[in-house]
Amino acid sequence: xxxxxxxxxxxLREIKRFIRDRVRVIISFIQPLLWLVVFTAGFSARLVIPxxxxxxxxxxxxxxxxxxxxxxxxxxxVIWDKxxxxxxxxxxxxxxxFSIFIGKMLGDSTAAMIQxxxxxxxxxxxxxxxxxxxxxxxxxxxxLITFGLVSIGLIIASFIGSLENFGAIQTFINLPLFFLxxxxxxxxxxxxxxxxxxxxxxxxxSYGVDALRTVILxxxxxxxxxxxxxxxxxxxxxxxxxxIGTWAFSRMKK
Amino acid sequence: MTKMPHVIEIQNLTKTYKxxxxxxxxxxxxxxxxxxGLLGPxxxxxxxxxxxxxxxxxxxxxxxxxxxxxxxxxxxxxxxSIGIVFQDPSIDDRLTGRENLLMHANLYGVPTSIQKERxxxxxxLIELEDRADDLLRTYSGGMRRRLEIGRGLIHxxxxxxxxxxxVGLDPQTRDHIWRYIKDLKEANDITVVLTTHYMxxxxxxxxxxxxxxxxxxxxxxxxxxxxxxLEGDVVVIKSNNNKNLEELLSKWFNFTKQHxxxxxxxxxxxxxxxxxxxxxxxxxxxxxxxxxxxxxEPNLEDVFLHYTGCSIRDDTTKELHGLSAIHRRAIR
Numbered sequence: 001x002x003x004x005x006x007x008x009x010x011x012l013r014e015i016k017r018f019i020r021d022r023v024r025v026i027i028s029f030i031q032p033l034l035w036l037v038v039f040t041a042g043f044s045a046r047l048v049i050p051x052x053x054x055x056x057x058x059x060x061x062x063x064x065x066x067x068x069x070x071x072x073x074x075x076x077x078v079i080w081d082k083x084x085x086x087x088x089x090x091x092x093x094x095x096x097x098f099s100i101f102i103g104k105m106l107g108d109s110t111a112a113m114i115q116x117x118x119x120x121x122x123x124x125x126x127x128x129x130x131x132x133x134x135x136x137x138x139x140x141x142x143x144l145i146t147f148g149l150v151s152i153g154l155i156i157a158s159f160i161g162s163l164e165n166f167g168a169i170q171t172f173i174n175l176p177l178f179f180l181x182x183x184x185x186x187x188x189x190x191x192x193x194x195x196x197x198x199x200x201x202x203x204x205x206s207y208g209v210d211a212l213r214t215v216i217l218x219x220x221x222x223x224x225x226x227x228x229x230x231x232x233x234x235x236x237x238x239x240x241x242x243x244i245g246t247w248a249f250s251r252m253k254k
Numbered sequence: 255m256t257k258m259p260h261v262i263e264i265q266n267l268t269k270t271y272k273x274x275x276x277x278x279x280x281x282x283x284x285x286x287x288x289x290x291g292l293l294g295p296x297x298x299x300x301x302x303x304x305x306x307x308x309x310x311x312x313x314x315x316x317x318x319x320x321x322x323x324x325x326x327x328x329x330x331x332x333x334x335s336i337g338i339v340f341q342d343p344s345i346d347d348r349l350t351g352r353e354n355l356l357m358h359a360n361l362y363g364v365p366t367s368i369q370k371e372r373x374x375x376x377x378x379l380i381e382l383e384d385r386a387d388d389l390l391r392t393y394s395g396g397m398r399r400r401l402e403i404g405r406g407l408i409h410x411x412x413x414x415x416x417x418x419x420x421v422g423l424d425p426q427t428r429d430h431i432w433r434y435i436k437d438l439k440e441a442n443d444i445t446v447v448l449t450t451h452y453m454x455x456x457x458x459x460x461x462x463x464x465x466x467x468x469x470x471x472x473x474x475x476x477x478x479x480x481x482x483x484l485e486g487d488v489v490v491i492k493s494n495n496n497k498n499l500e501e502l503l504s505k506w507f508n509f510t511k512q513h514x515x516x517x518x519x520x521x522x523x524x525x526x527x528x529x530x531x532x533x534x535x536x537x538x539x540x541x542x543x544x545x546x547x548x549x550x551e552p553n554l555e556d557v558f559l560h561y562t563g564c565s566i567r568d569d570t571t572k573e574l575h576g577l578s579a580i581h582r583r584a585i586r
Binding site: 001002005006008009012013016017020021084085086088089090091092093094095253 | 308309310330331333334338340342343344345346347348349353357358360361362363405
């Protein structure tokens with residue numbers, strides 16, 4: 001009971017902090033819009049995807065990308081808490097490190113989901129043809145993707161002392177995961193180098209993006225893997241990250 | 255009402271880092287309801303001791319019991335029975351005062367039904383009722399400190415640890431905080447463990463003081479008795495040649511202690527009234543001009559010097575620490 005209250009408390013704190021940081025929320029809208037409008041305008045003539053136009057193809061990818069970038073960025077909350085001493089208050093509280101990790105992870109995931117849903121509505125406003133009701137099915141898929149990605153950010157942040165280092169490492173991880181996920185272009189099929197096809201198989205986001213396309217594009221999209229396989233892989237990845245995260249938080253001293 | 259004799263029992267507590275003994279076989283009992291001062295220079299082992307008692311740090315050997323709970327076997331129960339105010343700030347400045355208190359209440363499992371009333375009572379005690387719903391970032395350093403102290407009390411701990419509670423605060427605010435600590439102890443049936451390197455702080459607040467140096471307790475007693483152990487008076491002399499005077503005096507007098515400050519010479523003698531004329535005479539004979547000579551009672555600073563052989567005021571690293579703490583508060 002105490003543990004559940006602790007998780008809820010930490011979750012609520014992350015949400016409050018996120019909502020009060022309006023500048024960050026507003027700025028974060030700009031990037032997905034650039035991809036969906038400018039990148040599409042230049043790229044769609046070059047890249048032909050069977051049965052769907054490029055913007056349709058890109059849209060689930062950009063949702064995945066938004067989740068990736070925001071989730072990883074949320075790890076910064078751990079750095080702030082260490083920097084300003086609040087982490088000590090949490091670490092000496094009589095709740096387990098597992099609950100501390102879960103509370104923070106759920107809070108940051110909720111924040112990342114808010115961003116993801118906003119990008120979803122952009123797609124609708126831009127007139128990308130899809131059924132808005134698919135949002136209801138897409139939400140749980142997005143949430144599962146977010147859990148694992150937020151965990152990566154939290155784990156890295158728990159090891160890192162400074163904001164500068166966190167920024168550098170984040171970029172180092174974000175871009176390969178993004179480029180190898182199939183969000184911008186297909187990573188399988190004819191003309192794609194073998195190493196790229198191979199590398200994308202080890203990217204958890206590949207399965208997330210494929211699952212999102214299956215859900216959003218429906219029968220127009222030929223999935224790389226059956227949806228249940230994608231979901232199973234994402235869930236296994238999430239569980240592994242939560243275990244590592246709990247361990248990483250257990251060794252944190254302040 | 256049966257009271258436990260000791261709310262904290264420290265038994266052979268030791269913390270070793272490689273070859274360095276930060277805390278060396280410590281044995282202290284703290285009585286229920288007292289303000290217990292841990293006084294010592296930088297690196298004496300005060301914070302290490304407190305960190306072990308708060309279950310943040312694992313002892314190398316030995317243990318301690320807080321309110322009957324073992325710090326190694328029952329860390330969770332220990333954490334529920336203690337409140338901690340860290341040396342460095344540890345509040346969320348993007349939340350309001352009330353939100354910080356509420357969050358603490360939830361983390362420590364204070365029942366929802368009594369949270370509101372408890373928080374209102376604490377806010378009144380720390381006189382922050384009218385600022386409770388403002389973001390912490392708009393608070394002054396002293397107000398933040400008060401909120402941290404109040405927060406430590408929300409779950410009604412048996413023991414409150416205050417680690418250098420007034421570092422980096424201006425004299426007026428320090429005075430204010432001291433009053434709060436005294437008041438809250440009266441109002442809350444609580445034991446307070448205070449670590450400090452400020453003599454006046456330890457003197458004014460503590461019922462008993464343990465002076466620590468090199469991981470050990472050098473002496474433990476009430477401030478009054480500690481000062482009384484330095485039987486005698488301190489003669490403070492200002493002359494045009496302190497150094498020579500010191501040498502001269504050391505040949506003629508039987509000092510408990512002597513100490514050369516920047517421009518004053520302090521000597522502790524059994525009977526100050528009798529010593530003064532002889533000191534003046536001796537100076538005259540050797541053509542040293544005495545500008546002023548003052549007699550005073552020994553203070554804790556003298557006690558500290560007597561038992562550790564070094565002055566806490568000379569400890570520049572600690573001052574730096576204080577400055578960096580100010581800086582840290584200021585940048586937010």
